[in-house]
Amino acid sequence: MNLLEINALAAEAESIKELINQVPPADLVSKFQLGKKLERINLQLAEASKAEIHHAQLAVLFGGKPVFGTSSILAGFASKALSMLDKIINQQFSFGENGFLPERGRVRFNESSNLAITGLAHQSFGFVLEETNPNAEMIDSGLSKIVEQTVDILSDLGAENYKSFEDALDKTDPRQLSVFKDFFKHLSDSGANLRFVENEVDRYIDEFSIERARSRIENVSVEDIEDDRIVGKILGITPLSKKFDIELSPSSEAIKGSISQKFSAEYLERIAQPNEDIIGKVWQVKMKIREINEPNKPARKIYTLLELVKKIPNP
Template sequence: MLKKLEIDALKADIASIDAMLTSRTADDDPIGHFQYSARRDELLSSLQRIGNAPETHAEVGLFFGGAPVQGARGIYADFAGQVLDDYQALVSKRYCSREIGQLGTRGPVPQSGNSQLMITGTLRGSFGFVLEEAGSNNEILETPLMEVVEEISEILSRVGAEDETIFDEAASILDERTLVTLKQFFQKLDDGGATLRVVQGAHDFLLDRQSISLARARIQALEIEDQTTTYTGTLFLLPDSRRFDFYIPNDDGLRVIMKGTVSQAVIRQLEGQPEIGQAPIDARSIPQGPWRVEIRTREIRERNRAPRKVHTLIRLVNRADVT
């Protein structure tokens, strides 16, 4: 079972036992009070053990509701197969984008074998599936695929949010291939009259019919165009929040400020990559001198909205002298 669902179930059982213990005392029912107290201690111990267990591999629960689902009995096979296939494609394309950079507009998705998820269980209460990372679950550190599944959860939660700013954050990390699959994903959910609850790590959110229709309309109307440019200027990084500010001097002696998100490739540069002979970079030292960097500027266009641009820092090229 998913860690969050296990924790929620244990907390519910503890709350139920607490209510029973409140309604009786050791004097009124000594045997019952002892048994319930012992059971409560067992549940608390399990809760602590599960809560302290690290999450290092990809795992997600997808609960479907609405027209394709017949209570707790089951879900239409053609609908479930198509939506799960689209979800896997989202994960594979995002994984490829993170690992090798910009994904080509056509052709096979490289390294798709490294991003495969397995169906390891079904979930009741509507009808859902547990998807887990293929391979060993004995990793000590978080796997790259776990980080990708977390990103997909964030994207799905944001594209259906009423706040346009939250939607823009999701649009800023999409590439063209992922956008195509995302359109198919929400179209199938919307046409099928479905709802979707996603449980993954700390994420637990519901895409209801209104959210799915909104997400579909936004994604269908979305067009993106990328341009990568090399700049020289003063850079300020916040690695934990993955944000940056970049100051570029212009001909008038003023400074142009670019703000945006930091790519995973830059995070790797900061951490160091011994396999290519690159030492770690202290983010606190970066503002001490000018840097030459690559920034991807994405123009997002939607119907009935003015075009807007979002920036992503994709590479630290090298330190540079001010010219």
Template sequence: MPTLLSIEALEADKRYVERQLLEAGDSPWGTARLMWQSRLAEITQQIAEAARSKSNYATVALIFDGNPVIGSTDIRLDFTTDALDSYQKIVSLSLASRLVEELPQTGPLPGRDQSRLFIRDLVHGSMGFILEELPPQQHEMLPSQLKDAVEKTTELISTLSGGEDDEFELALEHTPPRLLAAVEKFAKVLYEAGASTRIVGDDNRLTLSIDEIGRLSRRLGELDITEEFDSMEGVLLGVLPEARKFELKLPGEDSGTIEGTISEDLAFKYTSDIAFKERLLLQPVRAQMKIIRTMRNGRLVRERRVLEALEPTTSG
């Protein structure tokens, strides 16, 4: 169970016990008072132990309310399927974005098999699901990459849904378009169903009302993400295959340089074909670029260049 969810339950018990202590009176010898004092000390110790005993593996609770939920025991199947599936896609993309510099716009994701979450239990007293990763047979000493992706997912949704516009746009600059589209789908599923949600993990928690989910859905709906291809010439100053970075000097003394990321296929070609590398490095080249622009209400908020292909050219 997520640490913060365990602590929430213990803190609710603690508040109840504190109320009972107030009702028990001031007599230090009352049996009831001694019992509640003992129980309070026990709960306080359990809270401290829960805060220290975090798992190294991903665990998160998704708790829903609103139109799809009837009481605390029933929830619409179609909504649950869509909500959990769209959340899983955000987590998968969050993990993949930590494994590679540039996410592919379509197709399989890096680390897809590592990103799977499983329903471990239900949240008692409300309609929610506890999702966890399957721990490997050999225990890991450090938090898993999936655990980090789950916590970062909560942080990202919190940043995109709250705060001022400048904070929102700063988050856009550092978030891959495919990941933004996944968050938009999650928000749309909730908003169209008239649902609110709480997301509770080991380190982060987030509560979104229906109005806040609507705001998030509208904000992300204002984005227009486009791709175009461009060919340009210059001198290849360097490629860092592991970091997936490149630097290209444009023609002319005062034209400067451009930087960006390189595609996975080109990185593999560059590292595995020595002759290809020697023909290109510090030589005039023709570069095939993919330019990805994120616009909001007609204004550019993010632009990324991805080097897709290189070939030598005789022009300097």
């Protein structure tokens, strides 16, 4: 059962509940019949919730001024919003695979991040997007995880808690800020709100959150640089949680951060070799340093360990 069918059943269940509340107390037969129908639908929904879904599915429901009940939506608004959302997911997929986006030019379209509109969603007006990869039904889809992460990021960018906004920035590439800004500006200028339903995730982004995200993104700057001349003692590397701790030389300042996916794989191969001595030794390393500048706040730096360049001999 796909999201479209689940969405339709959920809408039918809500309608039946309203009908039950309207049935006169003396009409026991109607109440019984409606109750049995609701029971069957709830059983179907419970079974659907247990089913394993390997491929990416996302219901995108719009509300606000561009939407007219549950019957229609402004075509220009919807096509532009879906095009931007598709671009955001494609960029996030590329960022997840490589850890960065190209510095210039368009991000190459990847068929593995391809979503298609497979139906209309009930309850407000929206669309059901599904992965087109035929192999995704049999194995867990990487795109499914990216879609879930994208929904979290878009929601967190406009969250009341500012820390959620900062965490969302940490999971993106600086080049994505421009499409995020355009997406939230389009929603804001159109007076729209947004709801995402993705497997067990249900996120509602209201007009206030959309305006909050737009304002924050317009007032933040993010810059990434790579430096392969950093020297420090490796205090710890945990490839499973993708974290590191280093004591810089000669300042003795301790910094921590994440390790790239590529570094994690290479590190596991290195420590399997005999006589590989990394922890507790001084190394020259390559890092990506992200500097985030926000109004009325000191610049914030985020470190990602990319490579062990060479071991520094003991003095």
